[in-house]
Amino acid sequence: MINITFPDNSTREYESGVSSLDIANSISPGLARQVYAASLNGETRDLSRPVNEDARIVFHKWNDEEARHTFWHTSAHLLAAALEELYPGIKFGIGPSIGNGFYYDVDPGDGKVISESDLPVIEKKMKELAKQKIGIERIEISKARALEIFDKKGDEYKTELISELEDGNISLYKLGNFVDLCRGPHLPGTESIKAIKLLSLAGAYWRGDEKRKMMTRIYGITFPKAKLLEEHLLMLEEAKKRDHRKIGKELELFSFSQKVGMGLPLWLPRGSELRQRLIDFMTAELKRRGYTIVTTPHIGNVELYKTSGHYEKYGSDSFQPLNTPQEGEQFMLKPMNCPHHCEIYNASPHSYKDLPVRMAEFGTVYRYEQHGELHGLTRVRSFTQDDAHHFCEPDQMKDEFKKIIDLVQWTFKSLNFTDYTAQISLRDASDKEKYIGSDENWEKAEKAIIEAAGEKGMQTTVVEGEAAFYGPKLDFMVKDAIGREWQLGTIQVDYNLPERFDLSYTGSDNQKHRPVMLHRAIFGSLERFVAVLIESTAGKFPLWLTPDQVIILPVSEKYHDYSKKVLNFLNNSDIRTLIDERNEKVGKKIRDNELRRIPYLLIVGEKEENSSTVSVRKQGKGDIGTMELEEFTNFIRQQVSEELNIK
């Protein structure tokens, strides 16, 4: 008999060899129907796999990432099984689950092509197979036998993968006739896959190497209920409408130029202003919170990055160092701002009385991304972090953490991100050599993070083994209006750079001490943050932030003079106002400017001119009445200050 411990710490006895699914059923058949995977002592496993020893069990329902990954992983195999029936001789690359769904990279064979129009047929075959309630079988196998099987099948991609594996650790999964090299975990069978949609096709080089075979990548998603798929497809449609690349173009916020270089955003006037408004908004708050702002160059001598360790880290797959006319002199585009900030810290001596030093910079960094990885403003080659470093005494760490969390909460609230969580990443306590810094320091830092997050009422998940080698961290994820999660800010403890740059302060004991360094960003990167803002608001920014707040629509040319008076009045009141003097019907002007997402439209005609008023329309809401200019100005100011004075 074995003892199984549940999350509430209760324990039950089972026969050795019992499956997780049996255990779920023993509690209630209702539970068994809702779970897709189980973690045993922290390792996610097939529900059908036998449990042979005492273990803590956690069941994963649909809302757990582990459940969805298992579900989509099995769905990838289901796709492969369908393909093998439809395209005999097809060869398989890899088929993982991803954030939303799964894909499989396949090679249909010389001269054969899978196109968009084939997807419905493949989808149909998948549904047929799913309905057959095929059980999924795990087979543990030797390397030699695995090679033999796939060699015989002629699947050279799989044999290449197997040849790189260590013997003794290889498993296959069998779904009907389809056998795949796979670590798992998988569903017990196909019957829970009720809703299936193949989404798109793409080309993908085998192992990401442009010199190797271009495979066909088939993307799909599946759900245990038709309704979930419907919701997801609606979300995808909505996401398409909100694509920041599309809206960024419509609103003339940013642009890219092949000549300047892909992945290097050119901020157009309206985008540049919006970006600057975010910077000013954050800077003002940073000053109130005791930060100082510094400005450093975008390059640094390689010696700086040899000291920091970045020279090694940003190697041959990065922007390369550049030479100068002086022999042996080399500079790098800065991949991070921290080395520069360490040098500023070192530019003057520090006493414990000066700490914490909170040094902030909107610092632009450069990281090379493959051309195919670039995506609008979310994956770029240069981006501006709202970066800051806190240099503090070890005992100040928790307090600094709380202060940063408070700033994050304040910022998210100001920008209407109400739904967010945080992940605390700790070190893997069973593999301490991987990490730099003493046990005592790590314990202090991890405790500080956990307590600070708790005291600030953060909803957190704690993940062991996900810390950086130089310290534990806390990452913030916000959920947008259509339910997508975006990673934004981060707080990271660093024991490494203070050593490498020999940072110090004089303590109250008159001795030299090593400060702790915290890296933190709230927006993360301005580029990414603007993208998230666009996708989250569909381009309808908060009034304080939006490029143009008001547009005046004269009903005919007769009212251009009065319109200009209104324009001057509002611009002089620092309300960002435009005028639409096109020779168009007012109905068309309203429609066009609603599309430009300008929050307020002012209709101006005879009545308004005679009474020195404007007729106000709110974007998406329609007419909200006639106002005098002073009244309208106050109305706008009121809304802006409500948006910003949230404390």
Added chain:
Amino acid sequence: MINITFPDNSTREYESGVSSLDIANSISPGLARQVYAASLNGETRDLSRPVNEDARIVFHKWNDEEARHTFWHTSAHLLAAALEELYPGIKFGIGPSIGNGFYYDVDPGDGKVISESDLPVIEKKMKELAKQKIGIERIEISKARALEIFDKKGDEYKTELISELEDGNISLYKLGNFVDLCRGPHLPGTESIKAIKLLSLAGAYWRGDEKRKMMTRIYGITFPKAKLLEEHLLMLEEAKKRDHRKIGKELELFSFSQKVGMGLPLWLPRGSELRQRLIDFMTAELKRRGYTIVTTPHIGNVELYKTSGHYEKYGSDSFQPLNTPQEGEQFMLKPMNCPHHCEIYNASPHSYKDLPVRMAEFGTVYRYEQHGELHGLTRVRSFTQDDAHHFCEPDQMKDEFKKIIDLVQWTFKSLNFTDYTAQISLRDASDKEKYIGSDENWEKAEKAIIEAAGEKGMQTTVVEGEAAFYGPKLDFMVKDAIGREWQLGTIQVDYNLPERFDLSYTGSDNQKHRPVMLHRAIFGSLERFVAVLIESTAGKFPLWLTPDQVIILPVSEKYHDYSKKVLNFLNNSDIRTLIDERNEKVGKKIRDNELRRIPYLLIVGEKEENSSTVSVRKQGKGDIGTMELEEFTNFIRQQVSEELNIK
């Protein structure tokens, strides 16, 4: 007989072979005593050289650069003559006049050293020689003969120089026993050199090549009157006190780090804020004047710079291009912002109705300077230009020029630069092939500049042949409080980039046209401008700009609480305020903080606490009375708005 025409267009006849000095004497001996050189048909010449043909003559008095250069050039020879007497066998490199004085690079011979302590002796010898009223003789000579003379003398530096000259164009100048290879012009004799000062010594590689001999460079300056030397030495002393590198350190404005890289400024918090304040100040004004602001990356693909022509121009003596993991892909640090702005212009179509487009950016550019050329913030390797480009119709050029000149005048006035001039650089009309663009365009542009400057009441000098190859330009020079001139802003017409980037707009005729592009900067570079501001104000910035406006000095610890109330009150009123809580006598606190150049010091003791007031001291002025907090706030605000609301 020859005809000599004077600047007032009057003409006199002289015997052929008359000297310029004779001509001056023929007008008045008083004039002859004041002139040091003459230009004949635009060429500056020795006063003693015979005039053999009709010519326009301009006499150069001390205030003309031509006069000072001639004076200092002869003084360099005088230095050399003195050295030759004191150090027989000494060898000579080059000995030019410079902006302020002259130097001579010499090689005293193996094992011999000239040190600071030798300068008074050399100076004394120069004075002796000058008093002997030695005449200076010009000798035109063949290359073979020149080589023979210096070869015989063993002066290998001179023979190297001569060997590179073309025959038929070589002249020597003889001052007593000292004969030098020289183009001239020179004074007629040494008698007008009344005041002599050798200033310093430095090492300088022969021909700037670090692989060649390190010469001894002796700097000196001379004047026709002792009083002028006294004034100059006072100015030098004052300049030393105002050295922006020294003050920048004292005020903690900026720093450099060998590891980050020399010539790459790190802006410390106070400097970064000051810099940002300049940016905000200018940005607000730019928006009022119809500019849009853009933001572009600090790098660009080499293809961009091949299109613009910068790739060729910034060659092997510049920062080199950097590679990426993608074969053949290269990026450059941007040496200029214009190519990026052209790409933004091209990102959307333009109609004549949209022009002029005024696109501004505080854009950081990178230019490689030799290590030895770097100097504080005035010669750096990365600097931020307050750059803008006007894209306009050719007929709009004059108007745009006037608008820019107006902005320059407004800016200089806001920053208390009241003494400035401008140089208009035109093409050399006799060598038109050197320039790109049609005759018609050049004439239009040159006329536009000259008229615009005239209509805006600018004091200008016009120099032919100094235009860039792509268009004429206007450069602004400001004189600082101690009489030094600094070049700041510039306006340049460009016919080249619009061609290279194929810029266009649709005219009212519905045809494609090429816009004219104007480059312009007002500050020039922020780094240089801050240096000039520091040197010009000795670190006493205008109140609106200075990092810390006010400091509170509690007379003892008892008043710390009240001091903090005052601090909060002022900071909440956006007055940048510090507090000096050191346990020091108030006298010392006053002295220390005066040195920190904080404009207002508030003394706080029992009397002030009881009456809720502060005792106000103005930096450098002393006590200006007791004020209530509200009153003091208004007082500061008043001064700031007086400084800024100058229109």
